[in-house]
Amino acid sequence: MIIVKSDEKTEAGVLPDTEILTAMGKFNEELVKAGVLLAGEGLQASSKGARVRFVRGKKTVIDGPFTETKELVAGFWLWDLKSREEAIEWVKRGPFAETEIEIRQVFESDDFGDAFTPELREAEERMRAQAAGER
Amino acid sequence: MGSDAHPAIEAIWRIESPRLIAGLARIVRDVGLAEELAQDAFVAALEQWPESGVPERPGAWLMGTAKHRAVDMLRRGKRLQSKHEQLGRELAVQEELDAPDFDAALDDDFGDDLLRLVFTACHPVLSTEARVALTLRLLGGLTTEEIARAFLVPVSTIAQRIVRAKRTLTEARVPFEVPAGSELAGRLASVLEVVYLIFNEGYAATAGDDWMRPELCEDALRLGRVLAGLAPEQPEVHGLVALLEIQASRTRARRGPSGEPVLLLDQDRSRWDQLLIRRGLAALRRAEELGGGLGPYALQASIAACHARARVPEDTDWARIAALYDALAQLAPSPVVDLNRAVAVGMAFGPAAGLELVDRLLSEPSLKTYHLLPSVRGDLLAKLGRRAEAAAEFKRAASLTQNVRERKLLLERAAASAK
Numbered sequence: 001m002i003i004v005k006s007d008e009k010t011e012a013g014v015l016p017d018t019e020i021l022t023a024m025g026k027f028n029e030e031l032v033k034a035g036v037l038l039a040g041e042g043l044q045a046s047s048k049g050a051r052v053r054f055v056r057g058k059k060t061v062i063d064g065p066f067t068e069t070k071e072l073v074a075g076f077w078l079w080d081l082k083s084r085e086e087a088i089e090w091v092k093r094g095p096f097a098e099t100e101i102e103i104r105q106v107f108e109s110d111d112f113g114d115a116f117t118p119e120l121r122e123a124e125e126r127m128r129a130q131a132a133g134e135r
Numbered sequence: 136m137g138s139d140a141h142p143a144i145e146a147i148w149r150i151e152s153p154r155l156i157a158g159l160a161r162i163v164r165d166v167g168l169a170e171e172l173a174q175d176a177f178v179a180a181l182e183q184w185p186e187s188g189v190p191e192r193p194g195a196w197l198m199g200t201a202k203h204r205a206v207d208m209l210r211r212g213k214r215l216q217s218k219h220e221q222l223g224r225e226l227a228v229q230e231e232l233d234a235p236d237f238d239a240a241l242d243d244d245f246g247d248d249l250l251r252l253v254f255t256a257c258h259p260v261l262s263t264e265a266r267v268a269l270t271l272r273l274l275g276g277l278t279t280e281e282i283a284r285a286f287l288v289p290v291s292t293i294a295q296r297i298v299r300a301k302r303t304l305t306e307a308r309v310p311f312e313v314p315a316g317s318e319l320a321g322r323l324a325s326v327l328e329v330v331y332l333i334f335n336e337g338y339a340a341t342a343g344d345d346w347m348r349p350e351l352c353e354d355a356l357r358l359g360r361v362l363a364g365l366a367p368e369q370p371e372v373h374g375l376v377a378l379l380e381i382q383a384s385r386t387r388a389r390r391g392p393s394g395e396p397v398l399l400l401d402q403d404r405s406r407w408d409q410l411l412i413r414r415g416l417a418a419l420r421r422a423e424e425l426g427g428g429l430g431p432y433a434l435q436a437s438i439a440a441c442h443a444r445a446r447v448p449e450d451t452d453w454a455r456i457a458a459l460y461d462a463l464a465q466l467a468p469s470p471v472v473d474l475n476r477a478v479a480v481g482m483a484f485g486p487a488a489g490l491e492l493v494d495r496l497l498s499e500p501s502l503k504t505y506h507l508l509p510s511v512r513g514d515l516l517a518k519l520g521r522r523a524e525a526a527a528e529f530k531r532a533a534s535l536t537q538n539v540r541e542r543k544l545l546l547e548r549a550a551a552s553a554k
Contacts, residue, residue, distance in 0.1 A: 033246065034150070035360030039410060078410070080357065085146035089193075108387075 002079060002091060003102040006046070006072035011065060013045045023095035031079070036090065040077035070100075078106070140185040148177055149276040151194045156273055157248035159201055160311050163209075166255050167301030170273060172208075176201040249274070250365045251311050257326040260307045265300035266329045268293055274361070275354050285351050286336065323366075327375050327432065330358050334379050352383055363418065373422035374433025380415030381439040384408040395540050400448045412443045431467045434459055453483035470499045478511055486518035506535035510545060517552050526552040 009016075016024070031037035047065035066072060081087050087103045094101065152173055159169035176197045190196040256269040271277045271285075279297065283290040314322040337351025359376040366372050388402035397403075419440055422433040429437065438459045445451040460476035473496055481489020493512050502508045513528030529549035533542045 029364075033361060033364035035357040035364070038414070080353070082149065083142065083146055085142045086149060089143065089146045089150055 001104045001106050002077040002087065003073055003104065004042075004075040004077075005100060005102070006069050006074040007099065008069060010074045011045050011047070011069050011072070013047070020095070027093070027095050030093070031077075031090070036079050036081060038078040038080050040075070042075040043073060046072050140189065141181070143189060144177075144180055144184055147180075147189070147193045147197075151197055152177070152276045153252065153274050154245040154249055155194065155197055155201065157252040158198060158245060159205065160252060160255070161248050162202070163205055164311055166252065166273070166304055166311065168205075168208075168305075170301065172201040172204050173197070175204050246365055247313070249361075250313050253326055253362065253365065254313055254322055255304060255309055255311055257322075257329045258304065258307075258309050259322070259325055260309060261300050261303060263329070263332065265296055265303070266325070267332055268296045269300045270329050270358065271333065271354060272297055275358060277354065285348060285354075323369060323371065326362070327371060330355050330362065331375060331379075331432075333358070334382070338382060349386055352379075352386065355379060356383055367421075368425065370422040370425040370427060371430040371432050373418045373425070374430055374436050377415045377418035377422060377436035378432050378439055380411045380418060381436060381443050384411035384415065384443065396538075399442060404446060404448075407443070415443065416440055429462070431463060434463045434466065438463075451482070453479050457483050470496055470502050471505075473499075474502070474505075474508060474511060481515050481518075486515040490515040490519065504535055506532045506541075506545075508532075509535070513548065513552070517548075522552045522554075526550075 028037065028040070045065065049064040049066075051062040051064075051066070053060045053062055079087060079090065081090070084103065084105070091101050091103060155173045155176070156166070156169050159172050160166045163169055163172070179200050180193070180197060184190075252273060253270070256273050257266045261269065268282055271282050272279065277285075279294050280290055283293040286293070313319075334352055334355035337348045337353075337355065356376075356379050359372075359379050363372050363376045384407045385399070385402060387408065388404070388406040389397055391397050415436065419433065419436050422429065422436070438456055441452050441456050441459070457476060457479035460472060460479055464472045464476055474493070477489050477492035477496070480492055490512070493508070493515060496502055496508060509528040510532035513525045513532060516522075516525035516528060526549045529545050529552060533545035533549065536542050536545065
């Protein structure tokens with residue numbers, strides 16, 4: 001998973017200009033043509049989001065926006081690649097000027113081993129199946 | 136940077152090599168030569184980049200280096216027979232070298248060049264095995280060692296296969312182009328067949344201890360997705376991609392705890408990969424929207440989609456599956472398709488209807504030793520309560536299968552039916 005961070009503009013809800021959109025569109029097209037891009041989404045400003053904080057089981061709802069702008073997630077891609085190095089090389093080709101892009105490897109459910117019981121696994125996948133069906 | 140640079144350079148190679156080879160092949164008009172030039176550039180990168188650092192635009196660096204080598208090689212005149220031909224090529228390469236920006240030229244043309252490379256690597260003048268090896272090497276960016284490992288054959292076998300394939304292409308003077316007009320459909324079928332073969336070798340391995348090799352499935356899926364990007368106007372490309380995505384979505388569910396195969400209707404559907412299913416269904420929609428009727432791959436994808444949409448086996452739309460097999464049997468007639476159709480009819484309209492169709496296949500010579508015929512027949516007979524006949528069919532099926540696990544299962548069913 002390739003995680004793109006927020007900045008003042010994304011948090012202010014400013015939509016990217018044509019130039020950025022064009023460059024991003026071209027990059028996405030390149031990813032698709034290379035058979036790399038599986039999925040991706042951009043996220044709206046955190047002012048439209050919320051957090052649920054748990055303290056010793058007690059729940060508090062905190063409405064956005066959140067202040068730590070540069071730590072917030074603004075969007076993500078799911079890429080299908082053979083190695084971490086390939087992900088790094090693809091990110092380097094991205095149309096970015098001033099940001100930090102984070103690369104993380106997605107767990108396959110087999111990676112969890114025995115801690116992920118068949119029942120848990122089933123519940124998880126059922127949830128995913130539902131989520132997919134509702135889209 | 137030291138030796139740490141190597142994984143990065145290999146990653147760059149995997150990303151850049153297909154379009155590098157494709158771009159070079161357009162200039163030098165010889166896929167084998169283009170690949171050698173690209174390899175030389177890669178070797179130069181391995182030598183220089185650990186010291187100098189990876190250049191800002193590694194693709195352009197590799198292309199530039201390879202083109203300079205092309206000029207050297209052409210000047211030495213080793214490759215081409217006639218002086219005239221040599222001068223012509225030299226001029227073409229020189230023109231390319233004088234082009235102001237490699238990257239710009241690369242971006243504009245590389246889609247077309249890649250498509251030409253696909254059609255050349257899958258040219259009918261080559262054997263199927265050669266097409267598979269060459270496609271993985273030139274378009275998948277796999278090394279000879281990786282291909283050999285995937286197909287469980289010695290490295291020298293694959294190396295020879297690739298050398299011979301390249302020589303055949305040169306000798307047959309196969310033009311580096313996308314076929315046009317009436318030729319296109321047949322040539323496209325040859326390309327799709329290669330991708331499907333690679334996938335199937337991974338999905339139901341014909342050799343070795345493992346009965347699946349998922350890496351090959353992933354390589355085929357990636358090739359299919361690339362193809363869909365290169366030839367988006369071809370419905371069957373999307374049909375094939377849809378089929379592969381949906382089949383790949385079941386990878387995790389197809390193996391039991393000790394590696395044994397788990398059949399479709401027995402699979403834990405919660406383990407199917409919903410992202411791949413969603414992608415498969417989207418690809419199928421694209422194939423349908425392009426119109427012109429569904430081809431064999433899109434029909435098979437539609438059948439796979441019926442299973443993918445059913446959350447539990449009982450939800451399966453068997454009547455639709457039977458109708459789709461009917462369409463497939465008309466488009467690509469085969470006794471195996473007929474047998475599958477009989478299964479679907481049996482599920483949709485009752486075992487008697489299915490059995491009637493299966494019995495028509497009993498005289499089919501190509502199914503004489505196919506264990507699934509008596510296995511399917513036994514299943515239908517059992518459902519009709521004709522237990523003794525069912526037991527005999529399961530025994531017969533057990534005697535025909537090569538797979539130990541499957542034989543055990545069939546003998547168990549025979550014993551259960553005989554009770």
